[in-house]
Amino acid sequence: MSIVCRWLALTLLLVASCAASSIKNIVVFGDSYSDTGNLQQMSNGPMWLETLAVGWNAALYNFAFSDAVCDRGLFDEASVENASPGIKDQLEMYYREDLKLDPNETVYVVWAGINDIEKLLRQRAHKDEAPQIIPDISPIVNCLIQQIRNIRKVFGGHRFITLNTVPFEFSPYFSDTALDERRNKAIHRFNALLKQHVIRLNQQHSTLELDLVDVHALLSDIAKDPVTFGFKEGKKAYWDVCQGRCSDDVDSYVWWDRVHLTGGAGQTIANSVLSSGSMEIATSVASLAEVRTLLNETNSSFKSPVFKARYHTGVIEEIIQDKKAKQTSVESSMDEPFLPENPHPWMKSISILLFLLGFLCLGLVIYKKQRRRTGSGIAALSALVQTNRQQGRGQFMPLHNTDAEP
Template sequence: MQRQIITTGFLLLSLIFPLKVLAKDYDNIYVFGDSFSDSGNVLNATNGVIPPSPTYYNGRFSNGPIWVDYLASDLGLTLNLKNNFAFGGATTGTENIGLPSLPGLQQEINSFVSAQTADPNALYIIWAGTNDYLSYFFGGVPNPTNTVGNLSAALTSLVADGARDIMVVNLPDLGKLPFANFDSQRSNLFNTFSSTHNSSLNTTLKSLRQQLDPDINIIELNVNSLFDRIIAAPDEFGFTNVTNSCISKDLSVVPIDVPTQQVLCNPEKFVFWDEVHPTTKTHKLIGELAFSALNLASVPEPSAALGILAYSVLGAVSLLKRKIPN
């Protein structure tokens, strides 16, 4: 009964705010970042060596399509590699912890803005930062302030080039990823990195929204919250393992230098494909979250009457939920 009432409430809200209809019609999608979003750049740069097939799918650092593939499909677009500038191993600066010859985020952005003027009707995505903190294993000294500053610089460069709709993705709790969660000290360290990063990023994006032209649409994607929900209640998402990776690799080597191996696990039940990267099933959830965020970002300011109606619906649902025992 309780679930029925809550479902009815959200159905009413969906009638008030029909999100699917309100999604903006983008001309294209451009991607900047690291291996979470790389759809084949490292594979091409290494002549098909990294990430190795068949352990990894078509140049993705996963066992199937990644979140930007799913998002592009939901938007009715095709994600062309020529529009995906993300490289596995990229930091938010100019370094790449995988292969020094490959770019960091700043080179990715510079490569784009130096070659063209941004299409104001396209969607731009920035997701980076994980490798800034993984550099700790290679003698780096992670600094969330510098990392978020680099993300801010990347965003403002795109805006200056003509971009109008920019999605910026925060970080999952890195302390809960398989490379860290087996050791409490390591987990706590990377939890601190993640929380400090996300807090600073949120503050920075709020400031940029005030500073930039009102027409600039900054969409903050909260994957941290999604991962926390999945790990707290894996059954709701069809997972049985949220701590281990489906495959394993030697973290004493460069993170993207993953040895091939036979896969004996069921990836449909795992959140993580390797010690850092999600399975394609998890990527699909991220893509769905991103699509929902874009829909919400495209919803115009509701009238006062609609606002009161929406508030009333949620209030009624909340009241009934309290009255009905679990």
């Protein structure tokens, strides 16, 4: 390829990168809180990510599997034998699908961790290794952050959403059990550490948009005061209370079964992202009936394909190592001039113009982030909660819009 063509291609790439902003695709890696049918949907639905896809009018590609952990390799072989694909496995599944999604038009979602915490607690109790001591949570968080880094390196992704854990102290299954205190401490450590890593990663990469949705705080507030958020019941499971015994609307409950959420709770989570105006113009989804209708349409883009379970083979790591090797090779050959010894004046002008264009693009991205910081501030989770801002309830601050220290 000639030097002129290289300059032109790079210039067009920079222009396209600056111009692209709308969300056309959502790619999800997760566990049962996001599984729409790869293994088993654990909700009456729609799942929160399906509502999010409708709100953004984006195609959904969901690789989440119920019971997934981040990396099966972090646990004893007996506890992960025939286990669901973890987040690490799901990334390779996505790679092998070769969907060729434009990273500028794609938001990547990573939500997991609660199964990892449970396995760690049970593993310690089974081995009788001081089961009352809270195990080290950092390998789980490090794994999740590493998957986000891998998505950036392999797929060029720079728009991310991650969510912390649900408040199990308010779930019907785990409330008032002997392990409650230890589990809650582990969950709070996980959430605090995840927030630190998200803030640090945003500080390290000026063009990165990585938001942390505080699902734990949101669902805790709803459980304490469900009526304020438009729910009837925040602590009891719909199937425990209403199975053939009442005519309550299932979406008026937070909990569908004893650990999973209803479509109504999922709608509130989705609206927390939609109404924040974090990555798109603020909006919301008012009707779950409309979402269900759209999902049932033939070839609906809001309905993710079902993906077959596969375990990773190390392909993602090989690609990253190969890129590192090529980068080292390029750096070692930097002594060779990129331009001819006596370039034409117009080529010098193009060089200056390209530099200015790249600088302008970077400045534009930073300006957008700064504008969000000084603009709308904390976004309400739903139209209902907007009237209760002074109470500080149900609010989501996109972390990539803050200057907070970790």
